Amino acid sequence: MTRPTLAITMGDPAGIGPEIVMKALARADVQALCRPLVVGDAQRLRQAGRLVGIEIPVEALSDAGAATFETASVQCIDLKVVPEDLPFGRVSATAGEAAYRYIEKAVEIVQAGQAQGICTAPLSKEALHAAGHRFPGHTELLAHLTGTPExxxxxxxxxxxxxxxxxxxxxxxxxxxxxxxxxxxxxxxxxxxxxxxxxxxxxxxxxxxxxxxxxxxxxxxxxxxxxxxxxxxxxxxxxxxxxxxxxxxxxxxxxxxxxxxxxxxxxxxxxxxxxxxxxxxxxxxxxxGLPVIRTSVDHGTAFDIAGKGIADEGSLVEALRQAVDLAPKPQAA
Incomplete structure (x- = not known):
């Protein structure tokens, strides 16, 4: 058996999602657990890495097929939807649209068989709504994207x-x-x-x-x-x-x-x-009930501490562990 590939959405880019993703993927135990493929914005992850003091390089990829998991870098499907000057800690339609796009792409990747599960960093419901996506949260959005009635x-x-x-x-x-x-x-x-x-x-x-x-x-x-x-x-x-x-x-x-x-x-x-x-x-x-495995942190975007480099990655690590336990394991070649 080999490690399952997990599509990790970056969450609202103005929240703590980018920071906890970088902190989690810097851990050797997480790298040993799965093959993490971040869906987000590479420049935002690099910015978050500087904030939390992590120097792991972020590799920007155009599609999931380009991921190799052979280097000590964060592999990121780079959607390039976040401006470099987007402030941390503020609700915005720009950030809400980005969060939506990350989830949409992650579903596409899993449905194409390029990953075995999805793990989501937190989004802001207010920002999601400001971007015109009227869903109460991740659960309902994922049900919509996968055509799952309940x-x-x-x-x-x-x-x-x-x-x-x-x-x-x-x-x-x-x-x-x-x-x-x-x-x-x-x-x-x-x-x-x-x-x-x-x-x-x-x-x-x-x-x-x-x-x-x-x-x-x-x-x-x-x-x-x-x-x-x-x-x-x-x-x-x-x-x-x-x-x-x-x-x-x-x-x-x-x-x-x-x-x-x-x-x-x-x-x-x-x-x-x-x-x-x-x-x-x-x-x-x-x-x-989804046709894909999906786990998530059980906390919000924490706008009050976003951008300060102090967010705790513990819940994200646990979410990754649960996703690995539940995801179908691809056979080693």
């Missing part, structure tokens, strides 16, 4: 895996959207990923919507019985170890100590909060 967001930390039924919509809209068919499909996507990762019979806990899982009808309007329980029963009928709906606060405690292989969260903050409390720097975002 995907799920999974967050992974060393102690916890969480998959979401709903993500980037308001809380009232999220509750309205939750229904048994959607919950069952999300559980199934998560179950499939865990089985492929080597967990033969994963134990999956399902969060309730209301406090205390509704407390027998005292809280809420019967959402658990109407929206969640039928999905749990359908999954149990498949022979899966699925339990719930359970009070979210208790379930996350139990999962954090290892009692569950995965938690199914009903809405964005229900799942994101526990992951980020356990350690933002080690969290990884995985898009489940």
């Amino acid at each position: 995907v799920s967001m999974m967050l992974v930390s060393p102690k916890l895996r969480v998959i979401h039924v709903t993500t980037h919509i308001g809380l009232l809209d999220a509750i309205a959207k939750i229904e048994p068919g959607l919950v069952e499909r999300v559980i199934a996507r998560g179950h499939d990923v865990l089985v492929k990762a080597g967990i033969a019979n994963p134990k999956i806990g399902i969060c309730a919507i209301n406090p205390h899982a509704g407390e027998g009808g005292l809280f809420g309007r019967g959402e658990e019985a109407e929206k969640i329980t039928p999905a749990v029963e359908a999954c149990q009928a498949r022979g899966w170890d699925v339990r719930g709906p359970l009070p979210a606060d208790t379930l996350f405690f139990l999962a954090g100590r290892g009692d569950y292989d995965m938690v199914v969260a009903m809405y964005h903050d229900q799942g994101h909060g526990p992951i980020k409390v356990l350690g933002l720097e080690s969290g990884v975002n995985i898009t489940v």
Whole structure:
């Protein structure tokens, strides 16, 4: 077996993406893990390298077929869409368009069989929208570019895996959207990923919507019985170890100590909060259901520290590790 090639998108070029990419690719353990192919702007990476004190040369490539991975350099598919004077730490349509173009190119590369997975540095939703690309985030954008009707967001930390039924919509809209068919499909996507990762019979806990899982009808309007329980029963009928709906606060405690292989969260903050409390720097975002492997850092563009050379690359390194674990491994020649 040989190392898989991963297409690494640079993210919003005004954020910390270029800096964490350079810091991650300077690490020997990352180079031993995969064949990293950055999709971005070579001059921005060189600028970021100077900011973080890394002197690795950046090799500008016109296409993925030109990558050799034989030299101690950062291999970059150079799209040349960022002006040299683009300031760090500011939202702009220029940066949003660049971030979009990087993702678009990465999908093209993977679909052409020139890479086995995608790992994304953070983008700015505001900048993406300013450029005319009206997507809530990476997950929805990748679904659009790959023609995938429905995907799920999974967050992974060393102690916890969480998959979401709903993500980037308001809380009232999220509750309205939750229904048994959607919950069952999300559980199934998560179950499939865990089985492929080597967990033969994963134990999956399902969060309730209301406090205390509704407390027998005292809280809420019967959402658990109407929206969640039928999905749990359908999954149990498949022979899966699925339990719930359970009070979210208790379930996350139990999962954090290892009692569950995965938690199914009903809405964005229900799942994101526990992951980020356990350690933002080690969290990884995985898009489940795409025809391509995609992982990402679980943090934003950090405009407040962008350009200062102090951003931590830890989450990106973990995202690369997860991508390697999930990606199909090409056979050595």
